[in-house]
Amino acid sequence: MTPAKASxxxxxxxxxxxxxxxxxxxxxxxxxxxxxxTTFLDGHPFLVLVSGTIIxxxxxxxxxxxLKLDRFSNDLNRWCHLFSTATLIIAATWSALSxxxxxxxxxxxxxxxxxxxxxxxxxAIVIGGMNVLAIIPSLWGAFLFILSVPIMLSLFIIxxxxxxxxxxxxxxxxxxxxxxxxxxxxDYWQRLRNESMLEQQAESLALARDxxxxxxxxxxxxxxxxxxxxxxPMNGVLGMTELLLSTxxxxxxxxxxxxxxxxxxxxxxxxxxxxxxxxxxAGKLVLLSEPFCPRTLIEDVSELLSEQAVAKNIELxxxxxxxxxxxxxxxxxxxxxxxxNLISNAVKFTxxxxxxxxxRILQQQAELIRLDFSVKDSGIGIAPEKQQLIFTxxxxxxxxxxxxxxxxxxxxxxxxxxxxxxxxxxxxxxSLGQGSTFSFALTFPIVKKPTxxxxxxxxxxxxxxxVNFSQMHIxxxxxxxxxxxxxTAALERIGCRVSIAEDGxxxxxxxxxxxxxxxxxxxxxxxxxxxxxxxxxxxxxQQQNPGEKEHIPIIALTAHVMPEDxxxxxxxxxxxxxxxxxxxxxxREQLALYLPAYDKxxxxxxx
Numbered sequence: 001m002t003p004a005k006a007s008x009x010x011x012x013x014x015x016x017x018x019x020x021x022x023x024x025x026x027x028x029x030x031x032x033x034x035x036x037x038t039t040f041l042d043g044h045p046f047l048v049l050v051s052g053t054i055i056x057x058x059x060x061x062x063x064x065x066x067l068k069l070d071r072f073s074n075d076l077n078r079w080c081h082l083f084s085t086a087t088l089i090i091a092a093t094w095s096a097l098s099x100x101x102x103x104x105x106x107x108x109x110x111x112x113x114x115x116x117x118x119x120x121x122x123x124a125i126v127i128g129g130m131n132v133l134a135i136i137p138s139l140w141g142a143f144l145f146i147l148s149v150p151i152m153l154s155l156f157i158i159x160x161x162x163x164x165x166x167x168x169x170x171x172x173x174x175x176x177x178x179x180x181x182x183x184x185x186x187d188y189w190q191r192l193r194n195e196s197m198l199e200q201q202a203e204s205l206a207l208a209r210d211x212x213x214x215x216x217x218x219x220x221x222x223x224x225x226x227x228x229x230x231x232x233p234m235n236g237v238l239g240m241t242e243l244l245l246s247t248x249x250x251x252x253x254x255x256x257x258x259x260x261x262x263x264x265x266x267x268x269x270x271x272x273x274x275x276x277x278x279x280x281x282a283g284k285l286v287l288l289s290e291p292f293c294p295r296t297l298i299e300d301v302s303e304l305l306s307e308q309a310v311a312k313n314i315e316l317x318x319x320x321x322x323x324x325x326x327x328x329x330x331x332x333x334x335x336x337x338x339x340x341n342l343i344s345n346a347v348k349f350t351x352x353x354x355x356x357x358x359x360r361i362l363q364q365q366a367e368l369i370r371l372d373f374s375v376k377d378s379g380i381g382i383a384p385e386k387q388q389l390i391f392t393x394x395x396x397x398x399x400x401x402x403x404x405x406x407x408x409x410x411x412x413x414x415x416x417x418x419x420x421x422x423x424x425x426x427x428x429x430x431s432l433g434q435g436s437t438f439s440f441a442l443t444f445p446i447v448k449k450p451t452x453x454x455x456x457x458x459x460x461x462x463x464x465x466x467v468n469f470s471q472m473h474i475x476x477x478x479x480x481x482x483x484x485x486x487x488t489a490a491l492e493r494i495g496c497r498v499s500i501a502e503d504g505x506x507x508x509x510x511x512x513x514x515x516x517x518x519x520x521x522x523x524x525x526x527x528x529x530x531x532x533x534x535x536x537x538x539x540x541x542q543q544q545n546p547g548e549k550e551h552i553p554i555i556a557l558t559a560h561v562m563p564e565d566x567x568x569x570x571x572x573x574x575x576x577x578x579x580x581x582x583x584x585x586x587x588r589e590q591l592a593l594y595l596p597a598y599d600k601x602x603x604x605x606x607x
Contacts, residue, residue: 004200008192009076012135016083017066019132024059026128027090030121031055038101038114047100054093062086084139087129091146098122098147102154102163112162115155119166122147126177134181135188144181148174230271231559232480235581238264239486242584246493268581287421291447292332294359294371295324301339302357309347315354316347321361325369327447334422335442338415339373342438345412346377353378353435362441369446374439382430467592469495474591475516476500477507477533478557479525483580487520487557490584496591504528508536516552518594521574523558523565530556531572538573553594557582 031052065083072079101118126147133140148170155167241261249257302318309316339357346355355377363370412426419426419440430436474496478484484500491498499514501507505528507519519537523530534554541551556569559580566577578590 004196006076008189008196010073011192011195012188013069013076013079013083016132016135017069020062020066023128023132024063027055027059027094027125030124034097034117034121037117047097051093051097055090058086058089058093062090080136080139084136084142087133087139088142088146091125091143094122094125095146095150098151099154102151102158115163115166118151119170122151123173126173130177130181131184134184137182137185140181140185141178144174144178229559231268231580232483234264234268234271235559236480236482236486238268238581238583239483239490243486243489243493264581287331287334289329289445290332291327291329292335293326294328294444295320295326297332297336298339298357298359301336301343305340305343305347308344309355312347312350313352314347314350316343317354317356319356319358321359323361323364324359324371325446328369328444329447330442330444331422334418338418338440339375341412341415342375346375346379346436346438350377350379350435367446368443370441370443372439372441374437376435376437378435381432381434381436382428383432467588467595469588469591469595472591472595473497473499473515473517475507475510475514475519476557477502477504477519477525477530478522479503480522483522487587490587493584494588494591504530504533507533511537511552512540518591519552519554520557520578521554523556523560523569530558530574531568534572534574555590555594 035048062083065079065086069079098118098121101114126144129143130140133143152167152170152174155163155170238261241257241264244257245254245261298318298320302316306316343355343357355375358374358376360372360374361369362372416426419442422442424440424442426438426440428436428438472495474491476484476487476491476498478487478500479502484502488498488500499510499516501510503525504521507521507530508528510516511519521530521534525533537552537554553576554574555576555578556566556574557578557580558565558569569577575594576590578586
């Protein structure tokens with residue numbers, strides 16, 4: 001028996017198990033009704049006792065078999081044989097009683113009435129059992145034969161006008177119910193086959209979905225690992241290039257080093273695009289909801305890309321409404337990422353003319369505003385048949401676009417995912433040679449400025465370039481020799497003293513024995529990784545007496561950049577997170593937040 005057939009058979013037997021309880025009760029009720037309404041059993045207590053006991057006991061057996069079907073899961077045929085035997089015993093008991101009633105003879109003054117009642121009862125039992133037993137054709141045929149044929153033959157043997165008429169009626173009824181049973185069987189098993197096919201299709205779809213999710217997870221893990229492996233040498237390339245550019249070079253050397261730096265940054269953007277796409281596809285995109293100024297955000301993005309536009313003699317303008325609220329709530333970083341991608345594309349694909357970044361207020365309420373963002377250019381435009389293609393990952397409107405303009409073809413796909421996650425949709429209006437307009441509408445909560453409580457006056461913080469790091473002792477835990485060289489040179493250039501640990505165990509030992517102000521901790525190291533080392537440092541801090549050792553700042557220095565990586569760093573006890581590759585300015589800004597408690601702009605500590 002095939003697995004599918006076994007499953008359908010089991011379901012059929014489960015249906016029978018659920019339906020037999022009403023049949024068992026009906027047998028007992030009909031038996032009691034026969035005792036009450038007919039006279040042919042009068043004076044036959046032994047027959048009543050035996051037949052009633054058989055019907056009761058066998059009904060209990062059938063009920064028990066219905067409850068214990070699961071015990072026969074490995075031998076369904078045995079369950080079917082036991083159930084069929086019990087059912088046929090009941091049928092034989094009723095058949096014997098009906099034959100006895102017919103053969104009692106016409107001498108009984110209530111003979112005709114008794115025979116009619118017996119015939120009605122037999123038909124009731126047959127009809128009641130048909131919906132249940134027709135599921136098993138062999139059982140249904142035997143049940144129908146045992147109940148109907150003996151009484152029908154008895155009626156013909158008596159051979160009165162009434163019994164012959166009733167016998168013919170029985171014959172027609174048996175033939176009719178046999179055909180109905182065949183129809184019930186065919187419909188029932190067709191339904192089971194359909195259900196089985198649907199279940200198999202559902203299982204196949206679930207399996208395909210699981211395989212797709214597993215493939216996506218595997219791809220995301222692969223891309224994350226590749227990102228880590230690429231970022232580590234990229235940190236060396238960009239870090240050493242930055243150090244090289246800060247030395248005295250000839251103009252030609254400066255040009256060559258600048259090309260290396262720009263190429264490295266372009267490669268880093270490709271890596272970031274692929275990682276962003278992977279995160280979005282894997283469902284790991286997390287949107288924040290924080291106050292931001294939309295006007296400042298758009299002006300900052302335009303200023304960021306203005307150098308790229310000026311280099312191509314393109315005007316980059318903004319068109320912002322005066323009524324634009326000063327504060328909204330949303331994920332400013334993701335909105336900025338979308339605008340940077342769209343504006344950067346517009347500048348890239350525009351040879352001359354202008355790019356306009358605009359915002360329109362579509363609808364404004366007391367607490368919500370719906371804005372339409374647009375980036376319009378006078379560039380090469382996109383043919384109508386290519387306009388949907390450009391939103392597909394790794395695709396561009398023309399193969400020549402990749403050759404002439406570069407790019408991975410991921411930018412617009414990422415923008416589409418980000419805008420969709422913010423409940424919007426990117427629209428495109430473009431004509432070949434006439435420029436393009438990309439737009440999308442988003443709804444933001446309006447953040448109201450506080451009116452009653454005056455803002456807290458914060459102490460001015462010196463810019464990191466004004467901070468003196470000469471008394472800051474840094475422990476650098478890094479296993480990669482090139483990254484150690486890059487980080488050490490960057491730290492020493494801003495005035496820090498640097499101690500080196502090549503793994504987490506060395507970092508733990510040096511923390512215990514040295515006077516360290518801050519630890520830069522790589523996460524992936526041999527012997528002991530950065531997570532474990534950080535956890536052990538935090539445990540030791542908790543075990544020490546109050547006042548002996550203060551909480552030491554630990555900054556993660558890692559090429560792992562997935563959201564869960566950042567969360568893992570914080571859970572391990574790290575205070576901040578700096579992803580590779582990093583610039584010297586980024587490192588300076590991060591260190592400025594954790595300088596020891598002395599005058600940060602002075603070379604001498606407080607007296």
